[in-house]
Amino acid sequence: MTSDLKALQSAADTGDANAMAKYGKHLISESKTAESGQKGQLLLQKAAQAGNGEAAEFIAIMLASGMAGQQDWNMALDYLAHAASMNWAPAVGQLKLFASPENPQAFDKSDWREVRDAIDIEKLLNIPERRSLCESPRIRQFDEFLPHSFCDWMIERARPRVSRARIYDSTDVRGKETQDRTNSSTNFSLMELDLVLILIQSRVAKLASVPIFAMEKSMVLHYEPGQEFKPHYDYLDPTKPAQIADMRQFGQRLATCLIYLNDDFDGAETEFPKLGQKFRCEKGGALVFANIDEQGQPDPQTLHAGLPPTRGEKWLFSQWIRSGPMPI
Numbered sequence: 001m002t003s004d005l006k007a008l009q010s011a012a013d014t015g016d017a018n019a020m021a022k023y024g025k026h027l028i029s030e031s032k033t034a035e036s037g038q039k040g041q042l043l044l045q046k047a048a049q050a051g052n053g054e055a056a057e058f059i060a061i062m063l064a065s066g067m068a069g070q071q072d073w074n075m076a077l078d079y080l081a082h083a084a085s086m087n088w089a090p091a092v093g094q095l096k097l098f099a100s101p102e103n104p105q106a107f108d109k110s111d112w113r114e115v116r117d118a119i120d121i122e123k124l125l126n127i128p129e130r131r132s133l134c135e136s137p138r139i140r141q142f143d144e145f146l147p148h149s150f151c152d153w154m155i156e157r158a159r160p161r162v163s164r165a166r167i168y169d170s171t172d173v174r175g176k177e178t179q180d181r182t183n184s185s186t187n188f189s190l191m192e193l194d195l196v197l198i199l200i201q202s203r204v205a206k207l208a209s210v211p212i213f214a215m216e217k218s219m220v221l222h223y224e225p226g227q228e229f230k231p232h233y234d235y236l237d238p239t240k241p242a243q244i245a246d247m248r249q250f251g252q253r254l255a256t257c258l259i260y261l262n263d264d265f266d267g268a269e270t271e272f273p274k275l276g277q278k279f280r281c282e283k284g285g286a287l288v289f290a291n292i293d294e295q296g297q298p299d300p301q302t303l304h305a306g307l308p309p310t311r312g313e314k315w316l317f318s319q320w321i322r323s324g325p326m327p328i
């Protein structure tokens, strides 16, 4: 244990609410045993009771994601309102977004209970009708999949974090910078999740008819003019030993969901060179494609690329979907 962590642990032992929240989150995200996970949850409960907003928000995240049992959005939103009532800024922002996705800035209720009660979670979890763009491979489009305010929220969360994207081949955990992928990207670890991200993942899980645990770490991609993601496959290659091991543990990458977070750019379509087709969505629209064929085999026709913008920058939410449970 590092000295910083020891100091955090002893401060938590003395009942310091901030230290209990931070150490509780640490125990949950690092926990290798059920005991340390439970200890983490207990610390978070105590910290939330003592008025710590960060702890209450993290409990909300655990409840909404189902990380610590059944997914329970209603209880999660109660905890989020509790976090907001303690002036925890991220919770305030999220609560307004959920209560008034069309216009969160203009939403001026300040009683958090009232704001929470204005949230229609069933509506937020509902997904729009799909349109079929191609049958083999299966490519679908969902217009207005996300409200614009959710897109803006994700761009602002990703903006300070994006860095040059890397290519991973499962033998190399750090990945490599290559000319095949010149755009930037970021992903969100368990400690960095929020309810907006979990809502997006829940909606993607719903459209693919899989549990939320089939979601890999969500990514946000950023392309400046000229930057691109050259033709590639998202499926894991069952002839590569390292990828076989990955597949045995977490399952195949069944499908990919790309949500266009903005649309004020030219070019930058998602291209399928073997089909001779390219697609892009309006802001908030989702493009979803299966990486495997009807027999469950990797489908070489799914070769695809992120073309470079010729004007403006492109922001994209990219969600790879597995067939087996993924730790989130």
Ligand SMILES: O=C(O)CCC(=O)C(=O)O
Pocket: 221, 229, 234, 256, 258, 268, 269, 270, 271, 304, 305, 306, 307, 316, 318
């Ligand atoms: O930017 C795009 O349109 C493609 C992104 C992509 O292929 C991916 O995230 O796997």
Ligand SMILES: [Fe+2]
Pocket: 232, 233, 234, 256, 304
């Ligand atoms: Fe891809």
